[in-house]
Amino acid sequence: MKTTKDVVVIGGGLAGLAAAAYLGRAGRSVALVEKAHAPGGRASTQESHGFSLNLGAHALYRGGAALEVLRELGVRYTGATPPTSGGLALDRGALHTLPSGALSLLTTGLLPLAAKIEMGRVFGGLAAANPAPLASVPVSTWLRDAFRAPEVRRLVGTLVRLSTYCADDDRQSAGAALAQVQHALGHGVLYLDGGWKTLVEGLRDAAVAAGVEILTGVRATQIAAEGGAVSAVELANGDRLGAGAVLVAASPRAAAALAPASTALAAHAERAVPIRAACLDVALSRLPRPRPLFVLGVDRPLYLSVHSGAARLAPGGGAVIHTAQYSPELAGRDAERELEDLLDRVQPGYRDALVERRFLPSLVVSNAVVPAEGGGYAARPGVRVPDLDGLFLAGDWVGPTGMLADASFASARDAAGAILSRRALDRAA
């Protein structure tokens, strides 16, 4: 392998793979290094006994940057939108119809009449609300000031958790949260056949076809610089890859550790507060009950969804259920117990049909809450690291666009564009 590349990408998740594919297509020589034995990062899917288990519940938001990038790179996938009706809300120990439209709002026992009337207006008004003035307002303040009935506040808070994965209402920007709720309600989501590994494989194939060299099981240890510009990436196996530019598509802490000379990266690593979830994922030989397929906790930060109800993830008759407790560090109750209780309640007898069970107590869903302090998306770093020439970033904590995988894909595309527009690199090419 040529040991000097136009670009070295560190991290082989969705962001690194997508950026590498764009750069390779534009004719740049690219190496991507991934410390795990296979690319994928948090979009990996575990295959077991014919079941496909994503790393916790994953839903691909329609109508956002992720779908645009996948289309541009020719990545193919299939899947289906889970139904929005027929879900249940768990509130103070009781299961109620989850309001999703006029009829379910009318019939649910979740809300008293006055709250139903207000919620009807909220459903009608949320789509048109302007998120911009709320950028610096915490979700908790917005919920208190914008909604009258406590039941409505709690239900809107539940929608925020569902769409953003974040239960830290005192920290999260209401503007960013509202925009994400609008995105989710407006376009819906897809559960993917075969899981998110189909995206990883499609992106890997696109990158390889574009000439990208993917090195797995290789950890980057340091980004070397000369004269204020990046020059090489040092690897844990002792190798060194010369680089005209380096793109870090990993966490803020990983980026800061790779380039300790950058005070900008150190500051972002210091400020970033990850969004975490505790996930109990189960594969079942049969689904004890055909309904409900979807349950949301209202007074508790809980989620349950039968992903195999919409996507092909299980062999004939089997089922894959993802459950989650949002922000377990704030939830104040043992996550594994609470999620088991939820499964027992909704799918009694599920233990007799267990084929696979995986509890992950603290997954990083997103590397950084979009904070009210600092103005929402304005607080995120851009794709270009200001104090080290030739160093770029991508990931779900980078750039002004969207949350979760949408942010990873949008920043990957922007970072590739910024690298391609560097004059020095253009001259060298």
Ligand SMILES: Cc1cc2nc3c(=O)[nH]c(=O)nc-3n(C[C@H](O)[C@H](O)[C@H](O)COP(=O)(O)OP(=O)(O)OC[C@H]3O[C@@H](n4cnc5c(N)ncnc54)[C@H](O)[C@@H]3O)c2cc1C
């Ligand atoms: C439980 C859960 C649920 C989620 N649900 C959704 C959802 O419903 N919708 C949605 O859009 N998104 C969801 N996400 C988020 C989505 O999975 C991520 O946004 C996306 O996968 C992040 O991709 P990435 O490439 O930015 O980062 P990562 O996937 O974290 O990739 C970073 C990669 O860098 C590698 N790396 C780190 N340091 C080094 C180093 N020094 N050298 C070499 N390699 C290194 C890591 O091994 C990793 O593979 C969810 C995530 C979780 C965990």
